Amino acid sequence: MTMASRSAQSEIPQSFRELLWYAAYTSANHEKRVAEQLGVRSVEHFLPVYESMRRWKDRRMKLQLPLFPGYVFVRLALRDRLQVLQVPGVAKLVGFNGMPTALPQGEIEALRTSLRSGVRAEPHPYLKAGRRIRVKTGSLAGLEGVLLRRKNSTRFVISLDLIMRSVAVEIEGSEVEAV
Numbered sequence: 001m002t003m004a005s006r007s008a009q010s011e012i013p014q015s016f017r018e019l020l021w022y023a024a025y026t027s028a029n030h031e032k033r034v035a036e037q038l039g040v041r042s043v044e045h046f047l048p049v050y051e052s053m054r055r056w057k058d059r060r061m062k063l064q065l066p067l068f069p070g071y072v073f074v075r076l077a078l079r080d081r082l083q084v085l086q087v088p089g090v091a092k093l094v095g096f097n098g099m100p101t102a103l104p105q106g107e108i109e110a111l112r113t114s115l116r117s118g119v120r121a122e123p124h125p126y127l128k129a130g131r132r133i134r135v136k137t138g139s140l141a142g143l144e145g146v147l148l149r150r151k152n153s154t155r156f157v158i159s160l161d162l163i164m165r166s167v168a169v170e171i172e173g174s175e176v177e178a179v
Helices: 003-011 031-040 105-116
Strands: 020-026 044-046 049-055 060-066 071-076 090-093 121-124 132-135 144-150 153-160 165-170 176-178
Touching: 020 031, 020 105, 031 044, 031 071, 044 105, 049 121, 105 153
Parallel strands: none
Antiparallel strands: 020 071, 020 090, 044 071, 049 060, 121 165, 132 144, 132 176, 144 153, 153 165
16 A cells, blocks of 8 residues: 555545445335345345235235335445445435435344344334333344334334334334333
8 A cells, every 4th residue: 555545545534434324315116226226236235125915906916115215225435425326216315414424323233133033014104202112122122212002012113313214113012111
């Protein structure tokens, strides 16, 4: 490594070199195509989906729909953001004042782990207020969210404040505690 390249490396802030999760805002109904293109470009990404049964007059179908419509999560260093922004269907990386804002690492990892383990999840209207709880055990341990009861089941609502979206996950009442 030459002295000039070392100097250039030290001028780049640590936040531009660190791999963090960001939300990429996509064109309507382009999430799967964007995820496919990110895979082709070897960009680590996460598109959480859920299964939904849709009924038409002549048939019923199970569809895989995005859990957070309009968003694909990408893990990258900010210096590499052009790899994502040049993908057709990506509008921008979500942030403030023109600067992308990283999502909490723990929330994305817990969501990935729980969906991999087969937890049933579905989109939920964004919640901010309500009975705050913390998950004590399981793949979501340590996460805080809102408790919700629906048709004899207990649901845990995780809200991603940055993109103002929520997801409801079925959970046992014994696995949570009040905050």
